[in-house]
Structure formats: structure tokens, C-alpha cells
Amino acid sequence: MPPVSSPTLTPDGPRRSLFITGGAGGLGAGLVRAAARAGHNVAFTYRTSASAADALAADLAAVPGAGRCLPLRMDQRDTDSVEQAISAALTELDIDAVILNAGAAKTGLLAQMEDADWLEVVDTNLTGAFRVCRRFLWHFLGRRSGQFIHIGSVAAGGMAGHAAYAASKAGVEGLSASLAREYGPRGITSNVVSLGLFDGGMGSEQASDSLRQFWLTHCPQRRTGHGDDIASTVLFLCSGAATFVNGQVIRLTGGLDWAP
Amino acid sequence: MTRDDVLDILRQETIDILDLPADTVMEDGKSFADYGAISIDIVTIVSGVMRRLNVSVPRQDLYDVHSLGQLVDVLHSACAAKE
Numbered sequence A: 001m002p003p004v005s006s007p008t009l010t011p012d013g014p015r016r017s018l019f020i021t022g023g024a025g026g027l028g029a030g031l032v033r034a035a036a037r038a039g040h041n042v043a044f045t046y047r048t049s050a051s052a053a054d055a056l057a058a059d060l061a062a063v064p065g066a067g068r069c070l071p072l073r074m075d076q077r078d079t080d081s082v083e084q085a086i087s088a089a090l091t092e093l094d095i096d097a098v099i100l101n102a103g104a105a106k107t108g109l110l111a112q113m114e115d116a117d118w119l120e121v122v123d124t125n126l127t128g129a130f131r132v133c134r135r136f137l138w139h140f141l142g143r144r145s146g147q148f149i150h151i152g153s154v155a156a157g158g159m160a161g162h163a164a165y166a167a168s169k170a171g172v173e174g175l176s177a178s179l180a181r182e183y184g185p186r187g188i189t190s191n192v193v194s195l196g197l198f199d200g201g202m203g204s205e206q207a208s209d210s211l212r213q214f215w216l217t218h219c220p221q222r223r224t225g226h227g228d229d230i231a232s233t234v235l236f237l238c239s240g241a242a243t244f245v246n247g248q249v250i251r252l253t254g255g256l257d258w259a260p
Numbered sequence B: 001m002t003r004d005d006v007l008d009i010l011r012q013e014t015i016d017i018l019d020l021p022a023d024t025v026m027e028d029g030k031s032f033a034d035y036g037a038i039s040i041d042i043v044t045i046v047s048g049v050m051r052r053l054n055v056s057v058p059r060q061d062l063y064d065v066h067s068l069g070q071l072v073d074v075l076h077s078a079c080a081a082k083e
Ligand SMILES: NC(=O)c1ccc[n+]([C@@H]2O[C@H](COP(=O)([O-])OP(=O)(O)OC[C@H]3O[C@@H](n4cnc5c(N)ncnc54)[C@H](OP(=O)(O)O)[C@@H]3O)[C@@H](O)[C@H]2O)c1
Pocket: A021, A022, A023, A024, A025, A026, A027, A028, A045, A046, A047, A048, A049, A050, A074, A075, A076, A077, A100, A101, A102, A103, A104, A124, A128, A151, A152, A153, A154, A195, A196, A197, A198, A199, A200, A201, A202, A203, A204
């Protein structure tokens, strides 16, 4: 088998084509903004936030030098929806990297959790990520390069009141490590960017005051994460500079790798 | 794009991925396994051919493909549908 080629970098720098799931959400919108402003072309998905997605694309279209933005509707609990959104993205862009950011959480005691709630979280976070990766593998294998970047959570190690979410994020780490081993020989990498408590998105909407207080007390940096912290790491992983980073869980936690 | 063109692209990708001699002849009735391919080689070859042909055959449509000839037919039909 011939050696795997490095991703092509344009003369202007590493302008890439990215696919970002959940790109109209709290952290996802920040990622889409940072990527497009850096000149990358971005296909991003939304499920319910159609108007936010359109507004984001319109905003970025007005930024000089920004990459192209393509909002696409996708529900990752539905295989057909995943296949359609990805096919639509691939007719427009030769996607180099996929950022699996979409996610959902349901809080509550495991003892009282209904099957439907458990299944919805796992279907969204874990099975949904599998569906997206499966479709993109056919694209990445054809070009013999590609990067998967999964947005994980420190909850993967266990978190009271978030059993389904924690289990799904632990599953994502297993999925990513398996992709890294199975497709590493074909020039495809897979890594997890595991987040602690962040400003925005579910970190603002679902974190209790006591969790926030716990975080601010015990995180060695005494702060929550910001959108820029994610963008710089994710964009590095998407760049041609990171092709030897594979099968890793990169923690963006300020040093607190544990949830109560 | 003729059927022979599709077969030739499939031949080139197979030689490339499996590191076979350049004059390898691909026979319709044979399978990838006859040329020494394992499952990940097959997915890599097929996705590479689809990329070069600029067609996308749904995964499910490949389940019943057992010979190289059947695969060439499926890919050739996809090209014809696009033209
Ligand atoms: N914020 C934090 O502190 C934190 C901490 C650790 C990990 N994370 C992870 O960061 C990622 C982004 O979360 P966030 O904080 O930005 O939360 P968020 O604002 O709730 O965003 C979640 C995103 O996922 C999308 N989504 C939900 N269900 C979906 C489905 N079935 N199919 C497709 N898309 C779906 C939503 O799309 P619509 O809005 O269009 O419906 C939304 O864009 C998640 O993976 C989360 O687990 C966040």
C-alpha cells in the first residue's frame, strides 16, 4: 500500500473544509464563528435552531475573508437525516475534518430515569456520533485522509445526576479510540476534546449553582472554560500540523479532570 | 463513462491499495478476497473508486455485491444515472 499523503495546505495557509454538528448551539456557534473567521469553509448542522443557524451564516457571510458557511438541518437520531445532510455537504465541500459537537443531556437520578430519557441521550450523543462517523468514513477512506474530533466531557468518568450523559460520553471515548485504531493505517485520525465546565450552552443552561460553585472552588485555574479555549484546540487538531495526534483524549478542564 | 472505464479505475485502485503487479488483470467472476483483500481494503478500494467516479452508492446497495463484475455494474449504473 502506498504511503498516506499529508493533507494539502493551500498557498494561503491551511484553509480546510470542516463539518461541525450542532453548529448553532452554545459552544457550536462559537466554533463555527472561529473556524469561518480563520478562513475555513464550514458546513454546520442544526436540529431545531433554524433561525439561529441562518443568522449565523448571514453574519459570517458579511465578514471579509471568512470561509463559506453552509447550514444544514440534521437530526443525528435519524440515519436518513444524517445521510442526507452529509451528502449535501459533500456535494459542496471536500470535507477534511468533522467536529462532532452536537449533544444532549437529561438530568435526574438514575433510580428514577425513564427508558425513553436514557435512550434519547445515548441515541443522540453516542449512536448519533457513530452514524455521522460511519457516513464520513466512506468519504475519508476515498481520499485517504480525514480527522474526527469528538467533543467529549469530563463527565465520561462518571457524574451524579447525569448517568446517561456520562455513559454516552464514555462511549464516545471508546468510539473515538476504535476509529483511531481501525482507520489510523488509512490516514484517518480520531481524537476527543474532553471539556470541563464551560460558559455557554449546557454549561450555562443545565449546570446547577452547586456544580458551578464546586467547579470554581476546585478547578486549579478557578474559572470555567471559554469558547476560545475550545476553538484553538479544535482548529489545531483540524490543521495539517496535527496528523500524528491520534486516539487521544485531550482535556480542556483547567486541571480539574473530575466531576462530582 | 463505459463499463470498461469503470473496471479500469477499479483495477487501478485495487493495484494501488493491495500493492499488486501493475499488469494484474481483474476478472468479473472473482472477488476482492481472491486478490488478497481484507474487509478494510475492500471499503478503501470502493470508496476510492466512488471518489474518482464522483458518485456515491449507498452502503446498503453494496450488501448484495459478491463479485467484482457485480460491483462494476453497480458503479457503472451510478455513473449512468448521474450523466
Ligand atoms: N457547555 C459545557 O459546559 C459542556 C461541558 C462538557 C461537554 N460539553 C459538550 O459540548 C457540546 C456542545 O454543547 P453545548 O454546551 O453547546 O450545548 P447546547 O447549546 O445545548 O448545544 C447542543 C447542540 O446539539 C444539537 N443537537 C441536540 N440534539 C441533536 C440531535 N438529535 N441531532 C443533531 N443535533 C442535535 C443542538 O441543535 P439545535 O439547537 O439546532 O436543536 C445544539 O446545537 C456537547 O457535545 C456537550 O456534551 C459541553
